[in-house]
Amino acid sequence: MKVILNKDLAPLGEEGDVKDVARGYARNFLFPRGIALPYTEHTIRLFEARQEEIEARKADKRKDAAGIREKLEALDLVITMPAGANGKLYGAVTSQTVADELGKQGFQIERKRIELAGTNFKSVGKYKVAVKLYESAAAEIGVTVQAQIIKTETKAAPVRNRRRRDADARVEQQEAATEAAPVETTSESPADKGGVAQE
Numbered sequence: 768m769k770v771i772l773n774k775d776l777a778p779l780g781e782e783g784d785v786k787d788v789a790r791g792y793a794r795n796f797l798f799p800r801g802i803a804l805p806y807t808e809h810t811i812r813l814f815e816a817r818q819e820e821i822e823a824r825k826a827d828k829r830k831d832a833a834g835i836r837e838k839l840e841a842l843d844l845v846i847t848m849p850a851g852a853n854g855k856l857y858g859a860v861t862s863q864t865v866a867d868e869l870g871k872q873g874f875q876i877e878r879k880r881i882e883l884a885g886t887n888f889k890s891v892g893k894y895k896v897a898v899k900l901y902e903s904a905a906a907e908i909g910v911t912v913q914a915q916i917i918k919t920e921t922k923a924a925p926v927r928n929r930r931r932r933d934a935d936a937r938v939e940q941q942e943a944a945t946e947a948a949p950v951e952t953t954s955e956s957p958a959d960k961g962g963v964a965q966e
Contacts, residue, residue, distance in 0.1 A: 768787070768788065768789075768790050768793055768805070768806075769785060769786070769787055769805075769806035770785070770786055770787075770788055770793050770797060770803040770804065770805060770806055771783065771784070771785055771786075771803060771804050771805075771806055771810050771811070771814055772784045772785075772786060772802065772803050773801055773802060773803055773804055774801065774802050774803075776797075776802050776803075777877075778879075781825070782821055782824070783814055783817070783818070783821040785806060786803070788803075793805075828901050829901060829902065829904070831901070832900040832901035832902075832904040833904065835874070835900055835906070836900055836904055836905070836906040838874075839869075839874065839898055839906035839908050840906050840907060840908065842872060842908060842909075843908075843909045843910075843911065844865065844868050844869070844872070844896075844908060844909070844910045844911065845910075845911045845913060846860055846864060846865075846868055846910060846911070846912050846913070847913050847914075847915045848860060848891075848912060848913075848914070848915055849914075849915045850890070850891055850914035850915065854890045854891045854892075854914065855889060855890050856888070856889050856890060856891070856912070856914075859887040859888065859889050860883075860887055860888040860889075860894075860910070860912055861883070861886070861887045862878045862879070862881040862882070862883055862887075863878045865881050865883070865896055865908075865910065866878045866881055869881075876898060880898055880899045880900070881896060881897075881898055881899075882896065882897040882898075882899070883896055884896075888910075888912055890912070891912050891913055891914050892911075892912055893909065893910070893911050893912075894909075894910045894911075894912065895907055895908070895909060895910070896908045896909075896910050
């Protein structure tokens with residue numbers, strides 16, 4: 768069914784656009800939220816009256832997009848990722864990685880607006896990334912992926928089992944105790960101890 772969008776809704780369209788959508792989608796999602804109105808003579812007249820206001824908002828969006836485009840194209844993003852000696856990344860740079868990095872620079876851009884050559888970058892180097900802004904406006908950003916230095920540690924000797932260590936320590940303590948204790952050796956006969964010898 769045909770509807771007129773009352774608000775912007777990515778990726779469907781913008782305020783004032785006439786779209787053909789499924790009846791259930793319109794009835795259950797668009798109409799209850801006020802995102803769209805049914806395409807009728809009454810709504811067409813309403814939107815024709817608001818046409819100048821809608822166009823003014825679109826002009827503002829185009830102007831904002833042009834300003835953001837200039838700032839983005841002046842930017843050179845540097846992304847540091849763990850990598851092996853051959854330059855292969857242990858992970859991958861995705862559109863979400865680029866969106867997060869842009870967020871740190873103060874640009875709130877959705878992941879789906881960022882297009883990488885291929886689906887991701889898997890090695891260090893310099894790349895170009897396209898960012899869709901508004902309508903046909905897009906910016907091209909230079910992205911440098913560099914390797915993060917990972918310290919390699921020498922492997923220590925394996926730690927023995929704790930129970931075994933404790934048992935070995937107890938045995939050593941017992942051996943030390945028996946060596947330190949004086950040994951009594953007596954060769955006295957029962958008669959010497961005050962007993963009566965029987966004949």
